[in-house]
Amino acid sequence: MHTQSNYYWRIAGFYFFYFAFVGMFSPYWALYLKSIGFGVVEIGMLMSVQPVMRMLAPSLWGWLADHSGRRLMVVQLAAALSALAYCGVFFVDQFWGMLLVLAALSFFWSASMPLVEATTLTYLGKRSAHYGRIRSWGSVGFIVAVLGLGYALDYIDIRWLLWVGLFIMLGILLFSHLIPHVPVESHHSDDQPVLRIVMQPQVLALFGACFLMALAHGPYYTFYSLYLVEHGYSKSAVGMLWALGVICEIGVFFLMPWLMRHATLPQILTVSLALAVLRFVLIGWQVDSLPLVLFAQVLHAATFGSFHASSVALIHHFFRGRHQSRGQALFGSITYGAGGMLGGLLSGPLWQHWGASVMYSMSALAALLGVLLMRWKLRSVEGHSSR
Numbered sequence: 001m002h003t004q005s006n007y008y009w010r011i012a013g014f015y016f017f018y019f020a021f022v023g024m025f026s027p028y029w030a031l032y033l034k035s036i037g038f039g040v041v042e043i044g045m046l047m048s049v050q051p052v053m054r055m056l057a058p059s060l061w062g063w064l065a066d067h068s069g070r071r072l073m074v075v076q077l078a079a080a081l082s083a084l085a086y087c088g089v090f091f092v093d094q095f096w097g098m099l100l101v102l103a104a105l106s107f108f109w110s111a112s113m114p115l116v117e118a119t120t121l122t123y124l125g126k127r128s129a130h131y132g133r134i135r136s137w138g139s140v141g142f143i144v145a146v147l148g149l150g151y152a153l154d155y156i157d158i159r160w161l162l163w164v165g166l167f168i169m170l171g172i173l174l175f176s177h178l179i180p181h182v183p184v185e186s187h188h189s190d191d192q193p194v195l196r197i198v199m200q201p202q203v204l205a206l207f208g209a210c211f212l213m214a215l216a217h218g219p220y221y222t223f224y225s226l227y228l229v230e231h232g233y234s235k236s237a238v239g240m241l242w243a244l245g246v247i248c249e250i251g252v253f254f255l256m257p258w259l260m261r262h263a264t265l266p267q268i269l270t271v272s273l274a275l276a277v278l279r280f281v282l283i284g285w286q287v288d289s290l291p292l293v294l295f296a297q298v299l300h301a302a303t304f305g306s307f308h309a310s311s312v313a314l315i316h317h318f319f320r321g322r323h324q325s326r327g328q329a330l331f332g333s334i335t336y337g338a339g340g341m342l343g344g345l346l347s348g349p350l351w352q353h354w355g356a357s358v359m360y361s362m363s364a365l366a367a368l369l370g371v372l373l374m375r376w377k378l379r380s381v382e383g384h385s386s387r
Helices: 004-035 040-047 049-068 071-090 095-152 158-176 194-198 201-230 235-262 265-285 290-298 300-318 321-354 356-377
Strands: none
Touching: 004 040, 004 095, 004 158, 004 201, 004 235, 040 049, 040 095, 040 201, 040 321, 049 071, 049 095, 049 321, 071 095, 071 158, 095 158, 095 235, 095 300, 095 321, 194 201, 194 321, 201 235, 201 265, 201 300, 201 321, 201 356, 235 265, 235 290, 235 300, 265 290, 265 300, 265 356, 290 300, 300 321, 321 356
């Protein structure tokens, strides 16, 4: 028989490789696209393909997982097909070919994470406050990728990025077959249509606030590396700045049990959004001040770390039983999918016509709207159920 420790490392391994791919793709793929001749608007469109698919695909895969009752089989199928689709990047260097390859890759790659999130929270049960300790291994994977590549790309051709991505994809595929089967417990809401849960005012407000946070991060994930390089930062410095943010994120993941003993989940989420306002103002207007750029990256602890942990826990609070997969899938679709897509698509024209400072100011405004939405509808949710 396998122990809980065995299960922990199996799930943690999947997170490690899944977010190592993010650490390869988000900071450096735009640099690769620029190296093969794409312009700013084309890069913005291509980098937005992934969030488009994260908007469309997870709900379909979540429905399939809940309907079939075979969540892990769906994760394994998605991992295999995403690895196969990724191989296409070796053969295309034109816009439409790259668009199609990234669309296929993202359609399958984005399927698995909401299902694994649901598996992790089911596995933890009443210990869901410790979700961050498992999820932190995804952050470690991100750091290994972003730091390693940041240094390596100062010395090697950026086309080696393609082979790194393939290795990571094979790691995702391997661990998709090692994740344990965790039975889903029945819940009194199982017979309700999922739309009834979604249409609750508090759930709509939660989705809205999370959408706005992802919208705010669209310019960050699309153009932050290019923005820093244009202001004189080396690729290794870019990698270190990305890694600093994620190191702080890991710290918050481990602090989440303590935070959840002293504040409700909506309070944590609201403060995360408020700190995002400050962070994007600093990025937009103080990029030439290294101390303030460093401080802005420290704030990633809030704008992603505590934001993600508290929002995932709130989704788990509202979507129970057989609705778990679809709840996490809807969260991924609306937040990192629709929000990230719109943020990425708007970032290219904003930068091109008004400059990066205005672009990041719009990010700050989106986060501020999220704060107002949280204060309006979600103050009354206790959110302590996962202590």
